[in-house]
Amino acid sequence: MMLKRIETEADKKVRACLDEKRSFALIAGAGSGKTSSLIDALARIRETDGARLRRDGQRVACITYTKRATEVIRTRLGFDELYLVSTLHSFLWGQLAGFQEDIRRVLIEDRLPAQIAKAGEKVTKAGGHTQEGQRQQAKIIRFQAELKDLQLVPRFTYEDSEFSNYAKGELGHPDIIEIGSYLLRTNRVFRRITALRFPYIFVDEAQDTFKGIVEGLNLVCAGEGLPLVGYFGDPWQQIYDGRAGDFAPPPGGETITKTENFRCSVSVIAFLNAFRKDVEQYPAGDNKKRQGRVAVRLVRAEKGLGKRNTYTEEQVGRALEHMDNALSAWGWKDRDDVMKLLLARQMIARRLGFSALNDLFNDGRMASSRATDAFEEGSHFLLTPFLSTICPLLRAKEEGQPHRVNEVLRRESPAFATDGENANRSLRQMLEASKAAIDDLHKHWTTQTVGEILRHSAKTRLINVSDRLREHLAREPRAEVYDETLHAQEKGDWLADAFFAMKPDTIAPYTKYILENSAFSTQHGVKGEEYDRVLVLYDDTEAKWNVYNFNKMLTPDTCGVPTDGQLDKSRKLAYVSFSRAEDELGIILFTPNPERAKAEMMSRFAMREEQISIDS
Numbered sequence: 209m210m211l212k213r214i215e216t217e218a219d220k221k222v223r224a225c226l227d228e229k230r231s232f233a234l235i236a237g238a239g240s241g242k243t244s245s246l247i248d249a250l251a252r253i254r255e256t257d258g259a260r261l262r263r264d265g266q267r268v269a270c271i272t273y274t275k276r277a278t279e280v281i282r283t284r285l286g287f288d289e290l291y292l293v294s295t296l297h298s299f300l301w302g303q304l305a306g307f308q309e310d311i312r313r314v315l316i317e318d319r320l321p322a323q324i325a326k327a328g329e330k331v332t333k334a335g336g337h338t339q340e341g342q343r344q345q346a347k348i349i350r351f352q353a354e355l356k357d358l359q360l361v362p363r364f365t366y367e368d369s370e371f372s373n374y375a376k377g378e379l380g381h382p383d384i385i386e387i388g389s390y391l392l393r394t395n396r397v398f399r400r401i402t403a404l405r406f407p408y409i410f411v412d413e414a415q416d417t418f419k420g421i422v423e424g425l426n427l428v429c430a431g432e433g434l435p436l437v438g439y440f441g442d443p444w445q446q447i448y449d450g451r452a453g454d455f456a457p458p459p460g461g462e463t464i465t466k467t468e469n470f471r472c473s474v475s476v477i478a479f480l481n482a483f484r485k486d487v488e489q490y491p492a493g494d495n496k497k498r499q500g501r502v503a504v505r506l507v508r509a510e511k512g513l514g515k516r517n518t519y520t521e522e523q524v525g526r527a528l529e530h531m532d533n534a535l536s537a538w539g540w541k542d543r544d545d546v547m548k549l550l551l552a553r554q555m556i557a558r559r560l561g562f563s564a565l566n567d568l569f570n571d572g573r574m575a576s577s578r579a580t581d582a583f584e585e586g587s588h589f590l591l592t593p594f595l596s597t598i599c600p601l602l603r604a605k606e607e608g609q610p611h612r613v614n615e616v617l618r619r620e621s622p623a624f625a626t627d628g629e630n631a632n633r634s635l636r637q638m639l640e641a642s643k644a645a646i647d648d649l650h651k652h653w654t655t656q657t658v659g660e661i662l663r664h665s666a667k668t669r670l671i672n673v674s675d676r677l678r679e680h681l682a683r684e685p686r687a688e689v690y691d692e693t694l695h696a697q698e699k700g701d702w703l704a705d706a707f708f709a710m711k712p713d714t715i716a717p718y719t720k721y722i723l724e725n726s727a728f729s730t731q732h733g734v735k736g737e738e739y740d741r742v743l744v745l746y747d748d749t750e751a752k753w754n755v756y757n758f759n760k761m762l763t764p765d766t767c768g769v770p771t772d773g774q775l776d777k778s779r780k781l782a783y784v785s786f787s788r789a790e791d792e793l794g795i796i797l798f799t800p801n802p803e804r805a806k807a808e809m810m811s812r813f814a815m816r817e818e819q820i821s822i823d824s
């Protein structure tokens with residue numbers, strides 16, 4: 209909680225850049241108050257140049273990463289129309305919508321040929337006779353037909369959807385990024401118009417924006433004077449693939465480093481400084497008075513005895529016992545304000561009661577790594593109807609909240625959308641229909657399988673059904689026994705079949721976990737958050753070996769040197785996790801050699817003997 213605002217050196221430098229009309233990039237470590245710096249900068253422009261901008265019909269653009277951030281910033285600026293605060297997609301579409309003929313040209317010359325080529329590569333990889341090969345082949349045929357139809361599309365639209373239908377002129381999220389990058393790169397008029405509309409462009413969380421967009425905005429703002437672009441972000445907090453990571457202003461711009469930390473206690477900052485060498489932070493607010501604590505617990509790792517060297521159920525249980533031991537040792541056992549950050553969902557799943565679902569989506573025979581990732585993010589197409597509609601509806605019913613039921617129905621259910629077929633139904637009719645629909649859904653939920661529930665919900669148009677889900681619901685279950693050599697490319701069929709055959713009881717805790725804050729989170733899920741006490745648990749047996757390796761990242765002398773990729777990914781994720789702690793940070797590391805790891809961590813991270821304990 210911010211008590212009083214302190215103007216920092218970095219804020220002064222940003223102010224100087226604004227006054228001199230120079231582009232800049234503010235690299236601000238964790239807890240440094242990026243949002244405050246951004247708001248200050250936006251407000252400064254209002255003071256110095258606001259009247260002129262309004263007179264000339266120009267605005268200040270602020271591109272945010274999430275819709276939630278958009279709301280926060282708009283509110284803090286008093287909803288002033290001088291500013292256009294929007295997510296990247298909506299900002300780009302605002303600029304692209306007027307360039308209809310250019311959109312058509314980019315789709316014809318670049319976007320569709322690129323997608324056809326990509327599908328072609330997948331056909332070659334999968335083999336034309338496999339189901340995946342045929343699926344990709346069908347995609348190529350569809351794209352080719354859409355390519356022909358593109359000439360006839362009267363108008364291109366974008367409705368904030370993931371999916372595209374080019375023949376109907378409907379664009380999806382990825383199209384907006386690709387077309388936006390392409391036009392910024394190649395079309396001088398597009399750049400000129402963007403610059404005229406927005407002499408000042410700010411990008412929040414710049415590390416997570418797309419490379420092509422940073423390059424494009426730098427072209428828009430090349431040269432001296434306005435337009436200028438200001439990036440705010442932290443390269444060490446870029447944890448998703450394909451994003452800008454290291455961002456820099458256009459040539460001539462200034463890179464400013466913000467070294468304050470207003471969030472973390474003295475001990476946590478000292479540890480962060482030992483961990484990350486490019487920014488030396490200091491406690492800059494009331495946090496200077498908080499000593500806090502950093503403690504490490506080293507546990508002797510067991511070799512995974514389960515499938516693919518992962519833990520068996522019994523071993524997961526033992527690992528959880530070690531976690532409880534550490535909680536007791538740190539005096540955290542009975543506290544409910546300890547945020548536990550686990551990399552492996554298996555342990556969270558076991559604690560919260562969705563192991564069966566978790567096991568299914570982590571079973572490499574049926575789930576591709578993409579499917580596992582989507583499960584972890586809560587974006588898998590088999591699960592989204594439950595996350596967005598079915599479980600929220602059942603929950604609202606259970607809690608006796610008819611208004612909430614109606615809200616979900618109106619927002620998510622085609623059968624209850626207030627336009628179209630329902631436009632003429634009275635409120636009473638709608639309420640009666642919704643009650644009947646929910647009672648019916650509840651009956652299915654308690655007696656039927658997941659597949660039956662989905663089919664019922666699709667038939668009654670209670671849920672939005674994606675094309676992929678529709679295909680799976682419509683086909684017969686695969687009769688063959690799964691064979692890796694024959695079916696690897698079609699494993700999604702077996703995944704869907706197994707999912708459809710499940711009882712729904714493990715889905716409710718999963719959706720609750722994904723949708724609500726609980727005392728557990730994955731390490732990816734806590735970006736931007738802060739908690740009094742944070743426990744971070746590393747167990748490489750459960751991690752994706754080729755992607756992360758926390759033992760090698762933290763103790764390379766004990767465990768061997770990580771690959772560049774492992775080092776980069778593991779340390780960014782660790783930095784995000786560690787820096788969430790306001791007061792106390794506890795790290796549990798399962799290591800093959802606790803004694804050596806202890807000595808190495810003490811010297812590497814300037815830790816004292818009593819900070820590191822061993823539980824063998």
Ligand SMILES: Nc1ncnc2c1ncn2[C@@H]1O[C@H](COP(=O)(O)OP(=O)(O)OP(=O)(O)O)[C@@H](O)[C@H]1O
Nearest residue numbers: 209210213214238239240241242243244470493736
């Ligand atoms: N100038 C300031 N003076 C006093 N407190 C501040 C100031 N700026 C930010 N804070 C407080 O410091 C904490 C961290 O701020 P904020 O969450 O904006 O940091 P951040 O840079 O976005 O961090 P991260 O990148 O780690 O998510 C918040 O509790 C905020 O209220």
